[in-house]
Amino acid sequence: MSQIATGAKSNEFKAIPELLDQFVVRGSLISIDAAGCQKEIVKKISSKGADYLIALKANQRAVYEFSKVHMADKLHNENKIYDEFDESHGRLVRRRVFVAEADPGFSQMGWTNIASIAAVETISKKKSDENINCEWRYYISSKSHTDPEIHKYIRNHWSIENNLHWILDVHMGDDANRFQERNATLRWLRLNALQ
Numbered sequence: 001m002s003q004i005a006t007g008a009k010s011n012e013f014k015a016i017p018e019l020l021d022q023f024v025v026r027g028s029l030i031s032i033d034a035a036g037c038q039k040e041i042v043k044k045i046s047s048k049g050a051d052y053l054i055a056l057k058a059n060q061r062a063v064y065e066f067s068k069v070h071m072a073d074k075l076h077n078e079n080k081i082y083d084e085f086d087e088s089h090g091r092l093v094r095r096r097v098f099v100a101e102a103d104p105g106f107s108q109m110g111w112t113n114i115a116s117i118a119a120v121e122t123i124s125k126k127k128s129d130e131n132i133n134c135e136w137r138y139y140i141s142s143k144s145h146t147d148p149e150i151h152k153y154i155r156n157h158w159s160i161e162n163n164l165h166w167i168l169d170v171h172m173g174d175d176a177n178r179f180q181e182r183n184a185t186l187r188w189l190r191l192n193a194l195q
Helices: 012-020 039-047 058-072 150-171 181-194
Strands: 029-032 051-056 080-088 091-101 116-126 133-141
Touching: 012 039, 029 150, 039 051, 051 058, 051 150, 058 091, 058 116, 058 133, 080 150, 091 150, 116 150, 133 150
Parallel strands: 029 051
Antiparallel strands: 051 133, 080 091, 091 116, 116 133
């Protein structure tokens, strides 16, 4: 485990390449949320011999919209690799994952090694509520659209957010804790030892 503090006028996408330089990632899959959806980060991951799966949001509007349009006519059984129901935490969720080969237009936009686009539909209903929510999320990946594990990569990415960060943020007040960096490393080591 490693961490890099960002400067007062900096952000995650400037720190991610520095963090990647600390590790040998060849042959690994790097998953990053939308804050890391940057052309230079994708290029850095590819140059180190790793694959990537990166969430898309409107912070990169061109690639986000291009992905939505690209996937619009591919949301059918031929491209569906996952369709399951999950009932936990007081809600029923149906997740469907569609994956298609990336359009050559992505590389023309300056994105490195995009091989596939994934669209994830999440339909959920809380047991205590009559409302049904539907959300679509999109991902770019250097993994082939024929890789049957793409849905697992996506779920594993979110399990970090849901299982680890939620516990740290909600139960342990990690976001509000302003400890010094040298003490932060010791704290993270203690937390890892508990797992």
